[in-house]
Amino acid sequence: MLIPLPKKNCFQLLCNLRVPAAGFKNTVKNGLILQSLSNDIYQNLAVEDWIHDHMNLEGKPILFLWRNSPSVIIGRHQNPWQECNLNLMREEGIKLARRRSGGGTVYHDMGNINLTFFTTKKKYDRMENLKLVVRALNAVQPQLDVQATKRLDLLLDGQFKISGTASKIGRTTAYHHCTLLCSTDRALLSSLLKSPYQGIKSTATTSIPSLVKNLGEKDPMLTCEVLMNAIAAEYAGVHQIDNHVNLINPTDETRFPGISNKVRELQSWEWIYGKTPNFSINTSFNVLYKESYLEIKVFINVKNGKIEICNIETPDHWLPLEVCDKLNSGLIGIKFCPTETAVLTNTFRSTCPEDHKLYSKWNILCEKIKGIM
Numbered sequence: 157m158l159i160p161l162p163k164k165n166c167f168q169l170l171c172n173l174r175v176p177a178a179g180f181k182n183t184v185k186n187g188l189i190l191q192s193l194s195n196d197i198y199q200n201l202a203v204e205d206w207i208h209d210h211m212n213l214e215g216k217p218i219l220f221l222w223r224n225s226p227s228v229i230i231g232r233h234q235n236p237w238q239e240c241n242l243n244l245m246r247e248e249g250i251k252l253a254r255r256r257s258g259g260g261t262v263y264h265d266m267g268n269i270n271l272t273f274f275t276t277k278k279k280y281d282r283m284e285n286l287k288l289v290v291r292a293l294n295a296v297q298p299q300l301d302v303q304a305t306k307r308l309d310l311l312l313d314g315q316f317k318i319s320g321t322a323s324k325i326g327r328t329t330a331y332h333h334c335t336l337l338c339s340t341d342r343a344l345l346s347s348l349l350k351s352p353y354q355g356i357k358s359t360a361t362t363s364i365p366s367l368v369k370n371l372g373e374k375d376p377m378l379t380c381e382v383l384m385n386a387i388a389a390e391y392a393g394v395h396q397i398d399n400h401v402n403l404i405n406p407t408d409e410t411r412f413p414g415i416s417n418k419v420r421e422l423q424s425w426e427w428i429y430g431k432t433p434n435f436s437i438n439t440s441f442n443v444l445y446k447e448s449y450l451e452i453k454v455f456i457n458v459k460n461g462k463i464e465i466c467n468i469e470t471p472d473h474w475l476p477l478e479v480c481d482k483l484n485s486g487l488i489g490i491k492f493c494p495t496e497t498a499v500l501t502n503t504f505r506s507t508c509p510e511d512h513k514l515y516s517k518w519n520i521l522c523e524k525i526k527g528i529m
């Protein structure tokens with residue numbers, strides 16, 4: 157539930173984050189620089205939502221700087237099964253988030269900076285923002301060859317992506333957010349952003365993979381801290397504001413009334429997986445039986461993240477038809493996720509008669525089905 161706050165007051169709330177000094181309100185009139193104290197992707201995305209929903213940015217743009225612990229962030233209209241390796245993410249404890257803006261999937265860790273440029277819809281200008289970032293980079297290292305592309309990536313040496321862009325345009329307010337790779341784990345980035353799932357058909361937005369590089373690999377002086385300060389200084393110069401970075405705590409309900417509800421929504425299964433555009437999976441796998449392989453065919457249709465149609469076909473000399481049908485009908489309506497499937501298949505398993513062969517085939521089948529989720 158949104159707590160309706162007059163938009164003007166919200167700006168005062170944020171202005172007051174700084175130790176109040178005489179004349180402070182005058183010095184922040186033309187803009188504000190914020191930096192999050194949190195490294196939690198859901199909390200930081202909630203700050204973006206909160207500012208977008210509550211602030212009147214007329215004549216007062218905001219730059220928000222933030223970093224996250226390891227997370228994969230998909231675009232608003234994407235399919236996580238198509239974009240990333242969910243099994244690897246679960247193993248490595250890497251968070252998955254769906255953002256409100258469109259576009260492709262990126263990986264964040266503490267070696268990646270995120271910049272959000274909030275403005276009125278009228279003042280929204282992504283190329284200007286990227287030029288500001290390029291100037292800040294060149295102020296630190298004049299020899300860097302960084303250029304913005306037509307699709308608003310930043311490329312290093314004409315070929316390596318160091319920044320990706322996305323945006324959200326509301327009725328009156330807009331934001332442009334982008335990443336900046338300083339010292340991200342590139343090996344992990346590329347293994348996480350490779351989907352192992354076969355046979356997915358969907359209309360979801362697909363990402364555009366690029367060769368990536370860290371600025372720190374070019375010059376070790378280019379750390380996240382140095383670059384955040386340089387960008388803040390350039391922003392302050394452009395907007396003629398005090399070059400002070402206001403540290404904010406996204407869990408502070410007195411500063412951001414209603415923010416915990418936003419965090420909860422961003423963390424929910426319904427938002428992350430449930431908002432996936434409808435899709436189907438048409439695949440098959442082999443199981444070894446009496447020294448030869450048998451093919452198991454799977455067709456699953458997923459609507460709002462839940463299984464709508466399920467058609468698993470096993471050779472009936474391997475698994476009795478009624479057992480397979482039991483699985484097909486049991487899966488309908490449940491979340492397309494391994495934990496829900498495990499609950500269901502464990503319940504079935506316990507109703508299995510003391511038939512060890514059947515029990516083991518059932519196990520193999522259930523593990524394979526969970527593996528595609």
Ligand SMILES: Nc1ncnc2c1ncn2[C@@H]1O[C@H](COP(=O)(O)OC(=O)CCCC[C@@H]2CCSS2)[C@@H](O)[C@H]1O
Binds near residue numbers: 260262271335367368
């Ligand atoms: N952190 C990061 N920075 C730059 N490029 C990346 C990153 N992670 C992955 N990639 C590369 O970009 C493509 C996807 O490119 P694609 O163009 O499809 O998508 C984007 O760029 C989206 C940028 C979203 C920025 C938001 C800002 C705050 S929250 S997330 C991916 O396959 C990798 O090759």
